Amino acid sequence: MSVPALEARGLVKQFGALLATDDVSFTIQAGARQALIGPNGAGKTTLINLLTGVVEPTEGQVLLQDHNVTALSSSQRVRLGLSRTFQINQLFPHLTPAESLGLAISERNGSGADFWRVAGTRPAIVAEIEELLTRFGLEGEMDQPTRKLPYGKQRLLEIALALATRPRVLLLDEPAAGVPEEERxxxxxxxxxxxxxxxILLIEHDMDLVFTFATRISVLVAGRLLTEGEPEEIAADERVRAVYLGEDAG
Amino acid sequence: MRAAQPTATTRRLEAHLHRRARWRWPEIVFWVAALGAIVVLPSRAALINEILIAGLFALSLDLILGLTGIVSLGQAAFFGLGAYSAAILASKGFADPTLGLLFGAAIAAVLGLATAPLLLRGGDLTRLMVTLGVSLMLGELANRNGWLTGGADGLNFSMGKVLGLFPIGFTGQRNAALYSFAALFILFAVARRLAQSPFGLALAAIRENRLRAGALGIATSRRIVAIYTVSAAYAGAAGALLAETTQIVSLDLFDFHRSADVMLMLIIGGAGYLYGGIIGAAVFIVLRDVISAATPEYWEFWIGALLVVLVLIGRERIHDFAVRAASSLAPDAARGDAA
Structure with a gap:
């Protein structure tokens, strides 16, 4: 069996009396399209924060390509190939999409500490910015301050920025949150x-999106991993229907 | 390698990323005017020199506050340290101004590097207090170590000629202003370049959203330490210039009001675009000169009033108003607008 791209081993996070993450273990294989679902308050965002190093676990380990990264900061994990997007946009309001992407690319390829060369004078970086802008349909807005972009475009920039770090594992925290129907x-x-x-690990509320996208689904309930499986299994699972899909069924 | 023909998107992208790289004509006018003022107004050379030095000091604050979003009320620590370092070096017989300038900047940079880690934790209030505390400590150290600093009496010393050619000081005030101008211009050009580099872009990212900056792999703490060290060197250079061109240093260089004044200057001129500190220094010092000639006691009242107006109304709205007022004063343009 190949080395998993990302592995969580017995993750526990205690906030005072609240047990936000309760002994969660799971793996994500290279190239996987996995989704993490669960009702509100199930601890999905805490789990993402544990995986990315924003929050330190009370117990347990995070392994990236079999390397223990539990003690590393989030920016160190990014450089090892673990990137994320945010549920609430975390962008640079006064920088343009082109500048933001250029920044992410320079950081990745090691020219981020270059204090003398004017940003954007390396053809390879310019080409890569252009490629990302085109891929996400942001060419038209490339030179607008990010704060002036329509919300849907900002969500796309969220993903583009995370991808600019060339991750091996990408955690998408509700990428469609708040996006109007026509831009979905x-x-x-x-x-x-x-x-x-x-x-890719997709955290999402939108079940259509989850079932269209994912080939494997993990269900988190009250900080614990309830079950894991293929979409058909999850859709058929009585316990999942009870705690989660039941909400939609009424 | 890419095809030889760049697409329209590539060209637009490159033009966008380089848009600030070229020196534009208002900038060139700005620097020519500053140099012209020294040549045309030799009787005001001392005042101009003071403005240039204060402008460099405010530029040092802009590097951390305007570019990176790190507040400080302790820039006087580096200003005073740079001044005393240059003064002590000169009093020991090493009186070359350029050497003293580099020495003052270097010693201040060392203190900046040593105290920068204190800024990494806590919020703005913590940073204000930590930076203020460091400058208080340094002022007291200078006071207590009179064998080196002259204590409360300060230190008088004489300076050599700039590049061995141009005497500065009381008899060479125009030379002094030209010397400060050269130092300011070179350090400004370096700061301008730095602000446009990937490093400068990373500082903007830290200012705009530190969480996301970290999520892009930017080592935010290291960048903050680096720019704080550069900022300290700039403040130290400003202090060294003041010491060398006045040939006296005293304990008031470490005073709280120096740190406060330099922040006022930066806010008056506008933070984040590097010219704000110099413009603010000019406004601040010229106003002080003009108002204190009329009503010696009350000039701070008017500076205070200006500050309140600027902060409450906002610089952009004043700018728009000025543009509209200017176009209504020009009858042709006004008629054109009305039609």
Missing amino acids: QDILAALSALPADVA
């Missing part, structure tokens, strides 16, 4: 066009 297709198209070799 753009998000879905962007998601299905993500590079096949990148392992």
Whole structure:
């Protein structure tokens, strides 16, 4: 069996009296299209924060390509290939999409500490910015300050920025959150066009999106992993229907 | 390698990323005017020199506050340290101004590097207090170590000629202003370049959204330490220039009001675009000169009033108003607008 792209071993996170993450273990294989679902308050965002190093676990380990990264900061994990997007946009309001992407690319290829060369004078970086802008349909807005972009475009920039770090594992925290119906297709198209070799963990409320996108689904309830399986299994699972899908069924 | 023919998108992208790289004509006018003022107004050379030095000091604050979003009320620590370092070096017989300038900047940079880690934790209030505390400590150290610093009496010393050619000081005030101008211009050009580099872009990212900056793999702490060190060197250079061109240093260089004044200057001129500190220094010092000639006691009242107006109304709205007022004063343009 190949080395998993990302592995969580017995993760526990205690916030005072609240047990937000309760002994969670799971793996994501290279190139996987996995989804993490669960009702509100199930601890999905805490789990993402544990995996990316924003929050330190009370117990347990995070392994990236079999390397123990539990003690590393989030920016160190990014450089090892673990990237994420945010449920609430975390962008640079006064920078343009082109500048933001250029920044992410320079950081990745090691020219981020270069203090003398004017940003954007390396043809390879310019070419890569252009490629990302085109892939996410942001060419038209490339030179606008990010804060002036329509919300749907900002969501796309969220994903583009994460992809600019060339991750091996990409965690998408509700990429379609708050996106109006008519712009959802753009998000879905962007998601299905993500590079096949990148392992993706999608955290999402939108069941249509989850079942269109994922080939494997993990269900988190009250900080614990309830079950894992293929979409058909999850859809048929009585316990999942009870705690989660039941909400929709009424 | 890419095809030889760049697409329209590539060209637009490159033009966008380079848009600030070329020196534009208002910038060139700015620097020519500053140099012209020294040549045309030799009787005001001392005042101009003070503005240039204060402008460099405010530029040092802009590097951390405007570019990176790190507040400080302790820039006087580096200003005073740079001044005393240059003064002590000169009093020991090494009186070359350029050497003293580099020495003052270097010693201040060392203190910046040593104290930068204190800025990495806590919020803005913590940073204000930590930076203020460091400058208080340094002022007291200078006070207590009179064998080196002259204590409360300060230190008088004489300076050599700039590049061995141009005497500065009381008899060479125009030379002093030209010397400060050269130092300011070179350090400004370096800062301008730095602001447009990937490093400068990363500083903007830290200012705009530190969480996301970290999520892109930017080592935010290291970048903050680096720019704080550069900022300290700039403040130290400003202090060294003041010491060398006045040939006296005293304990008030470490005073809290220096740190506060430099922040006022930066806010008056506008933070984040590098010219704000110099413009603010000019406004601040010229206003002080003009108002204190009329009403010696009350000039701070008017500076205070200006500050309140600027912060409450906002610089952009004042700018728009000025543009509209200017176009209504030009009758042709006004008629054109009305039609």
